Amino acid sequence: MQRFPTTIAILSCVLAMPGRVACAQPPSAGPTTDPTGPSISTEDLRQRLAIIAADSMEGREAGRRGATRAAEYLVAELKRLGLRPAGQAGTYLQAIPLVVRAPDPASALVVGTDTLKFGDDFVPYPRTAVQTFLGGNAFGGTFRGSGVPVIYGGQIGAQLVDPSLVRGAAVVFSAPASPVALIQFFQANEAARYADAAVIALVRTDAVLRAFQAPRDFYSDSTHPWPQQLPVIAIAERTVDRMLGAPATAMSVGARGRSTLSGRFGYLDRQTETPSVNVVAILPGTDERLRDEYVAIGSHYDHVGVLPAPIDHDSVRAFNQIVRPRGADDPPRPATAQEARQVQVLLDSLRKVHPARPDSINNGADDDGSGAALMLELAEAYAQGASRPRRSLLFVFHTAEEKGLYGAQYFTDHPPVPLSSIVAQVNMDQMGRGGSEDAPPGGPNALVVIGSRRLSTELGDLAERVNETKSHRLRFDYEFDRDGDPTKAYCRSDHYMYARYGIPVAFFGAAAWHRDYHMVSDEAQYIAYDRLASITRYIGDFVLAVANLDHRPVVDKPKPDPNGTCVQ
Numbered sequence: 277m278q279r280f281p282t283t284i285a286i287l288s289c290v291l292a293m294p295g296r297v298a299c300a301q302p303p304s305a306g307p308t309t310d311p312t313g314p315s316i317s318t319e320d321l322r323q324r325l326a327i328i329a330a331d332s333m334e335g336r337e338a339g340r341r342g343a344t345r346a347a348e349y350l351v352a353e354l355k356r357l358g359l360r361p362a363g364q365a366g367t368y369l370q371a372i373p374l375v376v377r378a379p380d381p382a383s384a385l386v387v388g389t390d391t392l393k394f395g396d397d398f399v400p401y402p403r404t405a406v407q408t409f410l411g412g413n414a415f416g417g418t419f420r421g422s423g424v425p426v427i428y429g430g431q432i433g434a435q436l437v438d439p440s441l442v443r444g445a446a447v448v449f450s451a452p453a454s455p456v457a458l459i460q461f462f463q464a465n466e467a468a469r470y471a472d473a474a475v476i477a478l479v480r481t482d483a484v485l486r487a488f489q490a491p492r493d494f495y496s497d498s499t500h501p502w503p504q505q506l507p508v509i510a511i512a513e514r515t516v517d518r519m520l521g522a523p524a525t526a527m528s529v530g531a532r533g534r535s536t537l538s539g540r541f542g543y544l545d546r547q548t549e550t551p552s553v554n555v556v557a558i559l560p561g562t563d564e565r566l567r568d569e570y571v572a573i574g575s576h577y578d579h580v581g582v583l584p585a586p587i588d589h590d591s592v593r594a595f596n597q598i599v600r601p602r603g604a605d606d607p608p609r610p611a612t613a614q615e616a617r618q619v620q621v622l623l624d625s626l627r628k629v630h631p632a633r634p635d636s637i638n639n640g641a642d643d644d645g646s647g648a649a650l651m652l653e654l655a656e657a658y659a660q661g662a663s664r665p666r667r668s669l670l671f672v673f674h675t676a677e678e679k680g681l682y683g684a685q686y687f688t689d690h691p692p693v694p695l696s697s698i699v700a701q702v703n704m705d706q707m708g709r710g711g712s713e714d715a716p717p718g719g720p721n722a723l724v725v726i727g728s729r730r731l732s733t734e735l736g737d738l739a740e741r742v743n744e745t746k747s748h749r750l751r752f753d754y755e756f757d758r759d760g761d762p763t764k765a766y767c768r769s770d771h772y773m774y775a776r777y778g779i780p781v782a783f784f785g786a787a788a789w790h791r792d793y794h795m796v797s798d799e800a801q802y803i804a805y806d807r808l809a810s811i812t813r814y815i816g817d818f819v820l821a822v823a824n825l826d827h828r829p830v831v832d833k834p835k836p837d838p839n840g841t842c843v844q
Contacts, residue, residue: 310323312324312653312656313656313660314656314657314659314660314661315657315661316653316654316657316809316812316813316816317809318805318806318808318809320653320656321649321650321653321805321808321809321812322800322803322805324353324648324649324652324653325641325645325646325649325708325800325803326800327349328346328349328577328641328645328648328649329639329640329641329645329799329800330639331637331639332345333345333346333639334581334582334637335579335580335581335582335637335638335639335640336577336578336579336581336640336645337578337579337580337581337582337678338374338493338548338552338578338675338676338678338679338682338683339374339376339493339548339549339550339551339552339676340548340549340550340581341549341550342581343550343552343577343578343675344550344551344553346577346578346648347369347553347555347577347673347675350368350555350577350648350652350673351367351368351369351555353652353655354368354555354557354652354655354671355368357655357656357659357660358659359557359558359559359655359659359671360557360558360559360560361556361557361558362556362557362558362670362692362693363553363554363555363556363692368555368556368557369553369554369555369556370553370554370555370556370686370687370690370692371551371552371553372495372497372552372553372554372675372676372682372683372686373495373496373497373498373686374493374494374495374496374548374552374675374676374679374682375493375494375496375545375546375547375548376491376492376493376494376545376546376547376548377402377415377491377492377493377494377496377543377544377545378489378490378491378492378543378544379394379399379400379402379488379489379541379542379543379544380400380541380542380543380544381394381395381489382394383398383400383539383540383541383542384539384540384541385397385398385509385537385538385539385540385541386537386538386539387426387518387519387521387533387535387536387537388521388534388535388536390518390535392511392515392518392519392539394541395485395486395489396485396512397511397512397514397515397518398477398485398509398510398511398512398515398541399485399488399489399509399510400416400418400488400508400509400510400541400542400543401415401416401478401488401508401509401510402415402416402488402492403415403416403492403494404416404462404467404505404506404508414502414504414505415492415494415505415543416505416506416507416508416509417505417506417507417508418507418540418541418542418543419474419475419507419539419540419541419542420539420540420542421474421475421537421538421539421540422536422538423536423537423538424444424445424446424474424475424536424537424538425444425445425446425532425533425536425537426445426446426448426519426520426521426532426533426535426536426537427441427442427445427446427447427448427530427531427532427533428447428448428450428520428524428527428528428529428530428531428532428533429442429447429448429449429470429529429530430449430450430529430530431449431450431451431452431453432449432450432451432452432453432457432458432461432478433452433453433454433456433457433458433460433461434453435529436449436466436529437529437530438530439469439470439472439473441530442470442472442473443472443473444472444473444474445473445474445475446473446474446475446476446477446519446537447470447473447475447476447477448477448511448516448519448520448524448533449476449477449478449479450479450516450524451479451480451513452478452479458478465841467506467508468504468506470506471504471506473507474507474537475507475508475509475537476506476507476508476509477508477509477510477511477515477519478508478509478510478511479510479511479512479513479515479516480510480511480512482512484510485510485512488510491546493548493676493679494545495676495679495680495682495685495686496545497685497686497689499689499690500689503839507541509541519533519535519537520533520534521533521534521535522534552578552675552676552682552683553675554672554673554674554675554683554686554687555577555671555672555673555675556670556671556672556673556687556692557655557670557671558570558668558669558670558671558693559655559658559659559665559668559669559671560668561664561665561666561667561668561669561823562664562665562666563666563667566666566667567666567667567668568668568697569667569668569697569698569699569828570667570668570669570670570693570697570698570699571665571667571668571669571670571698571699571700571701571702571819571822571823572669572670572672572698572700572701572702572774572779573651573654573669573670573671573672573701573702573704573819574651574671574672574673574674574684574701574702574703574704574770574771574774575644575647575648575650575651575673575674575703575704575705575707575770576644576647576648576673576674576675576676576677576678576683576684576705576769576770577644577645577647577648577673577674577675578640578674578675578676578677578678578679578683579638579639579640579643579644579645579678579798580638580640580678580794581638582636582637582638583636583637583638583796584636585636586634586635586636587634587635587636587796588632588633588634588635589633589634589635589796589797590623590626590627590630590632590633591623591632592635592795592796592797593791593792593795593797594619594622594623594626595611595619596791596792596795596797597619597622597791598611598615598618598619598622599611599615599619600791601789601790601791602789602790602791602793603789603790603791603792603793603794603795603798604793604794604795605763605789605793605794635796635797636796637796638794638795638796638798639796639798639799639800640798641708641798641799641800641802641803642706642707642708642709642786642787642790642792642793642798642802642803643705643706643793643794643798644677644704644705644706644707645708645800646704646706646707646708646709646786646803646808647704647705647706647707648673649808650704650707650808650811650812650815651671651673651704653812654812654815654816654819655671657816658816658820663820665819665820665823665824666823666824667699667822667823667824668823669819669823670693670698672684672687674687674770677705677769677770681769681770681772681773683770684770684771684772684773684774685773687773688773688774688776688777695777695779698774698779699779699780699822699825699828699829700732700735700779700780700781700782700822700828700829701771701774701775701779701780701781701782702781702782702784702815702818702819702822703769703770703771703774703781703782703783703784704783704784704785704815705769705770705783705784705785706785706786706787706793707784707785707786707808707811707812708786708803708804708805708807708808709786709787709790709792709802709803709804710722710786710787710790710804710807711804711807713802714787714790714791714804716787716788717753717755717788718751718753718755718788719751719753721749721750721751722750722751722752722753722787723750723751723752723753723784723785723786723811723814724753724755724756724783724784724785724786724787724788725739725752725753725754725757725782725783725784726754726756726757726765726766726769726771726782726783726784726785727757727766727771727772727775727781727782727783728757728781728782728783729833730757730766730775730781730833731775731778731779731780731781731831731832731833731835732780732829732830732831732832732833733830733832733833734829734830734832735780735781735782735822735829736782738818738821738822738825738829739752739782739818740752741821742814742817742818742821743814743818746814746817748810748813748814748817750810750811750814753788755788756788759844760844761844764842764844765783765844766783766842766844767842767843767844769783771783772842775836776836776837776838776839776840776842777835777838778831778835778836780829780831782818784811784815786804786807786808786811
């Protein structure tokens, strides 16, 4: 029977790690370090995941010390297994250009003779959702100008000014008709129609202006700059009249304001707490003719870090079971009266077993500690087992997936091997769930498969054939692979960064969703280890089948624009 921490133990945890409370799991001496072996086993996977998802990893947020600790563990294992380093300067590490960016508080704007105050009247926008592809969103651009005309653009979600009329001007939009209208303005690239404007000003609340002043991580690759960074500012409602010289309600769409805009706004960068790195290694193939070709195997090892304050672990799980069964994939909302009663019943039953368990660390055991553990298990199986692949295997543990697929984006833009030599990429994310507790929509033995036929029919056929001939008996769930999938699952993980360059991909996930997604409750104690081991054996056989083909998987579908928006 599992024991839970006493109140004294919880208090000692709070005092020992200010700001990083994680006593949801029972205290222990830490993960075991018994030697792992070449055979794929639940014991090995359990041990690896206990290390990767430990509280000491502090949620493995890219650019933070916890992710650095996780990378050190991955490197130590790859080195022990004898895989060849394939990072920078003869190491296993490939640093990506992740920085911390914040609006420059010295930004200043003047309308006529009226000075707009940074923070109170305006704030340069952080990320705008004008996408190159779903790998992330660029920050807004900068502005420096004098005597720029100001034009009223209308209300977002209603009639808007013709973009040709605001070229070189500051266009002011009044508060959006709805939150959905604002999202549509960015996500559907409506904002991009105003790329020729000198400044785009959007009305937001004072709370939003305060939030926009906070530093945020930004992917800044000077060799592959974002193709479009719109100069956008958030302005207070009271700022509209000052910029236009009259109330917006008294102006027609496209009307010119009484004064001009001058000044500048921009951003300041600083380094992240620690470098953000991909971990990359190669297992050379055995076939002299094929060893210069690669099957890339990938997962991300980063997660979302630490909450600013602890919350109760069991309350999160009870609430999500009733109200947000897909975790963070379900938008936050209050429980209905009936739901609140159901949640309380669940929580009362838990309180009879143990006291409250404060927790602030997002351990990310499933997302994607499970994928990283699976990759290490495969690396050991191939390196020390009887079956060695003919082609070389390229193991890439991506960083910053949670921030926008940045690790995979950088890797494919700066590959250590020619991209043309990568014949396929196999990606794993959230491989540890889908047991009876999760009641997976696809059934108890389902495996989510995405993208396996989007570039190569042969690759998808091979994935199914391995499942059948090797008697794995998994049920492939293609629900999230259909065209027009509202979740855009094909665009949401690292494999797309390879697919955009025409490399055939196959994405695998153990469960479409569960209540612990991006929650402090995504911990190793909820992983279905037998199921994870079974899926690992299938992935191992599939990778081997691709690596041993006499030919490359045939690409028989159109390749996407590598710098375009991902379309599913």
